[in-house]
Amino acid sequence: MTDSADRDEDTPVTPSDAMDHNEIYGEDGSIRQDYLTAIGAAIADRDVLFLREHVVRLHESELGDLLESITAPQRHALVSLLGDDFDFAALTEVDEVIRLDIIEALPNARIAEALGDLDSDDAVYILEDLDEEDQKEILAALPFTERVRLRRSLDYPEDTAGRRMQTEFVAVPPFWTVGQTIDYMRDEEDLPDSFSQIFVIDPTFKLVGAVALDKILRTxxxxxxxxxxxxTRYRIDAEMDQEEAAQxxxxxxxxSAAVVDENERLVGVLTIDDVVDVINEEAEEDIKRLGGVGDEELSDSILSTVRSRFSWxxxxxxxxxxxxxxxxxxDATIxxxxxxxxxxxxxxxxGGNAGTQTMTVTVRAxxxxxxxxxxAGRIIRREASVGLINGVLFAVIIGVVAGYWFSSNGLGGIIAAAMIVNMLAAALAGILLPLLLDKVGADPAIASAVFVTTVTDVVGFFAFLGLAGWWLSLA
Amino acid sequence: MTDSADRDEDTPVTPSDAMDHNEIYGEDGSIRQDYLTAIGAAIADRDVLFLREHVVRLHESELGDLLESITAPQRHALVSLLGDDFDFAALTEVDEVIRLDIIEALPNARIAEALGDLDSDDAVYILEDLDEEDQKEILAALPFTERVRLRRSLDYPEDTAGRRMQTEFVAVPPFWTVGQTIDYMRDEEDLPDSFSQIFVIDPTFKLVGAVALDKILRTxxxxxxxxxxxxTRYRIDAEMDQEEAAQxxxxxxxxSAAVVDENERLVGVLTIDDVVDVINEEAEEDIKRLGGVGDEELSDSILSTVRSRFSWxxxxxxxxxxxxxxxxxxDATIxxxxxxxxxxxxxxxxGGNAGTQTMTVTVRAxxxxxxxxxxAGRIIRREASVGLINGVLFAVIIGVVAGYWFSSNGLGGIIAAAMIVNMLAAALAGILLPLLLDKVGADPAIASAVFVTTVTDVVGFFAFLGLAGWWLSLA
Structure with missing residues (x-):
């Protein structure tokens, strides 16, 4: 049995202590029901020993999944039962609503103590959602160097590389030898938990270069x-948008890549795991915006969901x-x-569907x-051609169907003509509107759908009913 | 001026030789027009020296972008002018259509020679799209060990970890010391281009563990x-689906993670850069399927685009x-x-829009x-509540609007009632249909949209016109 009292506080749980993925997750990738039941029972019984055995060994992402799978009262009980053994890094793996719910129930002094043990990027991730007052109080309770580091990250705007970066890194002067560098790493206690390159800086902390670890080992x-x-060709400006950095x-x-301030001084390191999160967030954002849902998450309350969807x-x-x-x-024609x-x-x-197809391709591209x-010119011509060809094909199909259905060749001809017009309009709206939105600096994903279907509805009804009115006036 | 004849063939272009990102890309992230013009002119003039100076130094992804930005004849001319200096890795960065276009113009012997210099995962990526006959001929022209490695990857099904893995890795026995391991890496010529961990294997090649490079350096x-x-807790089965591995x-x-065969023997390594590609592909796939476009790419021909969109x-x-x-x-009622x-x-x-909102959230979740x-139970109740609340809100709005517009409170009441019914139906269809499709093993992204809007159209027209018919029959 793991007893936290026996463990050095800073020793991370090693993978050999860790639980097997399949002990926690079922075939479908969600947390196993029997595991959840056991944890629920242990929380109810206040069985701290059982929880230490089965929760403390979880990876932060597993603990995050567990927190998302239990009820709010269970969550609070679990955090309080685990005490100092609760891994705050798990809070970076849960929905914002759950994170705030847990954080707000804890005293600021306790949070400050826990954040001090985290990597700076995780600490910032947790801090940035708190209100100004709590942030200040927590920062004030931290040791000076920690406070300065976190403050620096928080001073960079949201969604920038500076906000996402980790301020722990290894940096050496260019005149050191490989041997000296290795000896330094063997002796230095305060290295980052993991790193994949070593930065090279001059005495003023200006970034000079970088060496990948495998290169060190070969030399x-x-x-x-x-x-x-x-x-380092790929130094990243701390003010750079995180999406640009991800690209x-x-x-x-x-x-990983060095993050530098406006004086080219090394201030942090951006790592691929953060970038993977950014990539996922951006894709998620595009999907949700195309679907007409904002930044909502599954754990949002009913009322906040109603509100966010209402405006759309x-x-x-x-x-x-x-x-x-x-x-x-x-109406007279009808x-x-x-x-x-x-x-x-x-x-x-x-028209709406054809327009959505073109728009989806355009927004994604x-x-x-x-x-x-x-x-753009080539793609616009391509989309117009595709719209026209599909328009003609579906004009024939719907013309025949409508002609038979209502025993009227004239009506078949009218709907066929309207179909061609609307499919062409759909293609043009589907590509031109997102391009235009992008040009004026708006996010094409967020507004394209509504504009495109407006065009196809209006053009569709106008073409069909207008042509029909003209045709009926001939009779 | 770089002269390839002076360079050792296996020396990669180092970043200090490399061109600056801003020399090639403009502010908007696309290749600069002046750069394209200069390259186009050099191709037309068959100015090999200029191309060596300005193309050979490109990163493979930059060369890929360049290939996608010039015309097909220019591409072929460029590949032939560069000769052995053309970096085949760039082919992993371009659309399939362009890749095949370039590959098919080259003799198999030349392709075999070029693939021999690539990392195995890049070589497999290029090989897998070729037809069986070309594949065989190219493999036959490769040295034995190369051939066996590539063959093994190609034998794993598409979209598995085995197909994506790189077969170059560093593996040492568990009884070696850290010093021995470092000495081995200093002396060994044939190491992978880059690596972030060292695997530990027993004499039968069974995977025993792994050590991150930073740990080696600290020890x-x-x-x-x-x-x-x-x-190694996170060993990946070669047969595992790449999406599961990415998760x-x-x-x-x-x-990076070790890839093992059915006997737990180490066969390769999967790296995060491949995983980033998988994550992007999967997000792309979801977006495109929700938008009713299949696997089309911007470089597809008009006819193949027409075909792929026609069925939807x-x-x-x-x-x-x-x-x-x-x-x-x-019709009598109307x-x-x-x-x-x-x-x-x-x-x-x-109804269609509300259903799409719920469906988007569901498919993404x-x-x-x-x-x-x-x-699922909680989310279904949540969506139904959201649908009902928004239904009531919009019922009031549209009821008032329609009542005024047609000066008929009765008509306002009818459309309000129909709105509530359809918004509730939209919410239920939006969550239940994707869940059902997922349950029966279908991809919820691909078919949900059409089913959901069918439900909202049918329910919407039925509720509104049915209620109106009943109301008119009272009068």
Whole structure:
């Protein structure tokens, strides 16, 4: 049995102590019910020994999953039962709502103590969501160097590399030898938990270069660091947007990169695991924005979800009423031939879907920078061609179907013509509107959907009912 | 001026030789027009010296971007002008269409020679898209060990860890000391280009553990590897789906992980840069499937794009006709009151959007495994509540608007009631349909959208027109 009292406080749980993935997770990737039941019972019984045995050994992400799988009262009980054995790093793995719920129940002194043991990037992640007053109180309770480090990260704007970076790193002067560097690492107690490169700095802390660890290991002891270092081409400005930094990591397959301040001084290191989180967040953001849901999370309350979706639906209501107004222009035409009311949603719906297809491709290509001013012309022509060809194909199909259904070749011809017009409009709206939004600096993912379907609804109803009105006036 | 003849063939271009990111890319992240113009002119002039100076120094991803930014004839000319200086790794950075276009223009012997110089995962990435015959011929032209390595990767199914892994790695026996290990790395010529951990194997190649490089560097020379190694908890089965492997990387913040065969023998290493690609592909896939576009890429031909989108639109046409059939049930009612035709798209549209919101959240939560059988009940209740509350809010708004518009409180009441019914139906369809598709093993992203909007169209028209018919029959 693990007893925390026997363990040195700073010794991390090693993987050999750790529990097996399959002891915790079932086949479907969610936490096993029997595990949850056992933990729930132990919390109810205040069985601290059992919890130490089965919870303290969890990886921070596993503990995060556990926290998300139990009820709020269980969470609070678990945190208090574990006391100093509760791994605060797990809070970086849970939804914001759950994180705040746990943090706000704890005294600031306790939080400060726990944050002092975390990597600076994790500590900042937890601190940044707290209100100013709590932040100040917690920072004040930290040792000076810790406080300065966290303060520096927090001073960089949200979503920048400076906010995401870890301020623990290994840096050596260029004139050291490989041997000296290795000896330093063997003797130094206060190294980061893990690192994949060593930075090279001058006496003013200016970044000179970097050496990957594998290069150090391949090199003879007497070789000087400056001979094996790379000039760090991929230094990241602390003010750089995290998304831009993530793109550099992706493009150049980086594991970590130096973060420098405006004077080119090394202030931290950005690591690939943070970048993976950024990549996921950005993809998530695009998907959610295209689907008309903001930044909501599964753990949000019902009311905050209602609120966040309401505004999107309200915009959609306005555009739907606009489309209805178009229809009402033709109420006399519909009265004359009610089949028009039956068929008109088909034209609008096909346009909406074709427009969504084009828009999805466009938004994604803009996000991945595959679409730019140099190929925009070609892509617009391509989309217009695709829209026109599919328009003609579906015009034939729906023309025949509608003609048979209502035994009217004329009606078949009208809907076919409207279909071609609307599919072409859909293609053009699907590519031009996101490009335009991007050009004016708006996020194409967030507003494209509503604009595109407005265009396809309005054009669809107008083309179909307008052509029908003209045709009926001929008869 | 760099002259390739002076350079040792195996010396990679070091970052200090490399060009600056800003020499190649403009502010908007796309390749600079002046750079493209200069390269285009050099290709036209067959100016090999200029190309060697300005193309050979590019990072593989930069060369990939360049290949995607020039015309097909320019691409072929560039590859042939560069000859042996063309970096085949760039082919892993371009669209499949462009990759195949370049590869198919080259003789197999030349491809074999080039693949021999690449990391095995890059070579496999290029080989796997070729037809069987070319694959065989190229493999036959490779040295024995290379051939066996690539063959082994290719024998694993597509989208598995075995297919993605790199077969170059560093492995040592557990009884070696840290000093012996470092000496081995200093003397061994044939190490992978870069690596972040050393694996520990027994004489039968069975995986025993792993040591991160930073741990090696912190440890005294006389300590034995087995004392510092971690039992590799996160070994990855070669048959494991790459998406599952990516989730392990994300959850446990891995930089690389051992890939083992069915006998627990070490066969390769999966690295975070490949995993980042997998994460991006999966997010891309979800976005595209939700938007009703398959695996299309920007470089696909117009006809193949038409084909891939046609099937989705055809399904949508069928569901649109189904919705029209529902409307046609009520043609007498519409004839009686044409305002119904004007208002009915509003109910359907609001339902469609609300359903899409719920569906987006559900599909994404399923993909990230945030939604599982343990919290499904709670999430369903939450979505139903959100749907009901927003339904009531929008019922009031549209009821008032429609009542004023057509000066009919009755009509306002009817559309309000239909709105509540459809918003609730939208919420339930938005969560239950993806859950059902996931349960039966289908991809919820691919089919949910069409099913959800079918439900909201049908329920919307039915509720609104049905209630209106009943109301009119009272009058």
């Amino acid at each position: 003879k002891r007497l070789v000087r660091i400056e001979e094996v270092m790379d000039e 550099l990591f992706e493009q150049y397959d980086l594991l 639906l309200l915009i959609n209501l306005a555009t739907a009423i606009l489309a209805s107004a178009v229809i009402s222009l033709f 009265e004359q031939m009610v089949a028009l009311a039956v068929l008109m949603p088909i034209v609008a719906s096909m 803009l996000a991945t920078r595959d679409l730019d001013i140099y190929n | 005294k020379r006389l300590v034995r590897i087995e004392e510092v190694m971690d039992e 392990l990387f994300e959850q446990y913040d891995l930089l 639109l055809l399904i949508n046409l069928a569901t649109a006709i189904l919705a029209s059939a529902v409307i046609s049930l009520f 004839e009686q009151m044409v305002a119904l035709a004007v208002l009915m798209p509003i109910v359907a549209s609001m 399923l993909a990230t495994r945030d939604l599982d059988i343990y919290n």
